[in-house]
Amino acid sequence: MLSPSAIALGPPSWQVSDAPVAYPEAMAEMERHVAAMAAGEAGERIWLLEHPPLFTAGTSARAEDLFNPRGFPTYRAGRGGQWTYHGPGQRVGYVMLDLRQRGQDIRAYVHGLEAWLVAALDRLGIRAGTREGRVGLWVADRRQPGRDAKIGAIGVRVTRWITWHGFALNVDPDLDHFDGIVPCGVREHGVTSLWNEGIAASMEEVDSALMASFAEAFGGA
Template identity: 55%
Template sequence: MEQGVEHCGIEWREEGEVPYREALACMEQRNAAIRHGAASELVWLLEHPPVYTAGTSARDADLLDPRFDVVKAGRGGQFTYHGPGQRIGYVLLDLARSNRDVRGFVHALEGWVIATLSDLGVTSRRAEGRIGIWTDDIDGREAKIGAIGVRVRGWVTMHGFSVNLAPDLAHFSGIVPCGITDFGVTSMARLGHEVTPVQWDAALLGRLPDFLAALNRRSEPAC
């Protein structure tokens, strides 16, 4: 894990591909360090080699074609795919500094991604009863462009979000993404928006103060 820079009192780290199991181990260690006051909070942006990850609600029937490594992630949710062209944001924050509201954290995380997508030309939204970030695909049908999956241990968050910049969408066919069969997945590239990881990370950083404000943080350093 490379050293990041500090923004708003949080370490901000941008990397390329990191194997999923390695990233998971790093998150576990960092979560414990934050809980014990031995490390700062962290936003970690990266990608993974192709992998299917299983959340705590994953059903065996939703793993249709295990062509890639399958890893139990420990986060909430069901099966999802990670791979090149998809930007991952692991967000490790101490919710004791806000209002210990896990639902509020998820809502703020969704809002952060939605605002960043808007800044880059894609209109997206939440959907009632469905976790994640949704938009209209090129055929006019609703499709998922971003996934949310979190875990909280000792009021410190783990995992976070993924956004499809330009992944191979065929790789999602090996699973039922998030257990939802009625809707497809899409990407910024499919919608005609070519966005690099560097551009995505910069736009996300620009919205960091808004995200933290949505959490109602009690001791927020100046951004």
């Protein structure tokens, strides 16, 4: 077995799944890769995918925030945060980075994720940002002045200083599906997507923006 330092820190590998991936399958694959990274047997990896319609519960999820009138599958995710929707038209990014070589600072890592998504959205013509006391990426709600709409969710887990889970960016999902939960426990603000904001970007264009912006937040190629 190689030592954890045997894999030199270079650019993470990128994997893009063309077909929706079942949630249990994705969790099993992530867990396998994270264990290999912790053992020094694999390098950093970023996996871009979509899921079939489903809800996931983070460690702070409350039962009263799930309504689920369509009967979508629900899963305990093991990540931080509350209830999140995943489904077609949403780009999910599972980010497996080695914080042993990136400062061992979880707060800085989360800020890096936020900065990365802000930069990617800026490339796509969306001005998004963070909000004090609220997790995720937000834009001003054009339909309701003074309110915000969430365009991206963040939920992370760190095992032996290896990150997994990551983010979900709303490209063109069915926004009605979010009615099955209180997204991330926030009742007073809505959700939106790139297409809902007038940006008809393809998933390939979103992926390109993510790949081009990664180094702005995390360094490397």
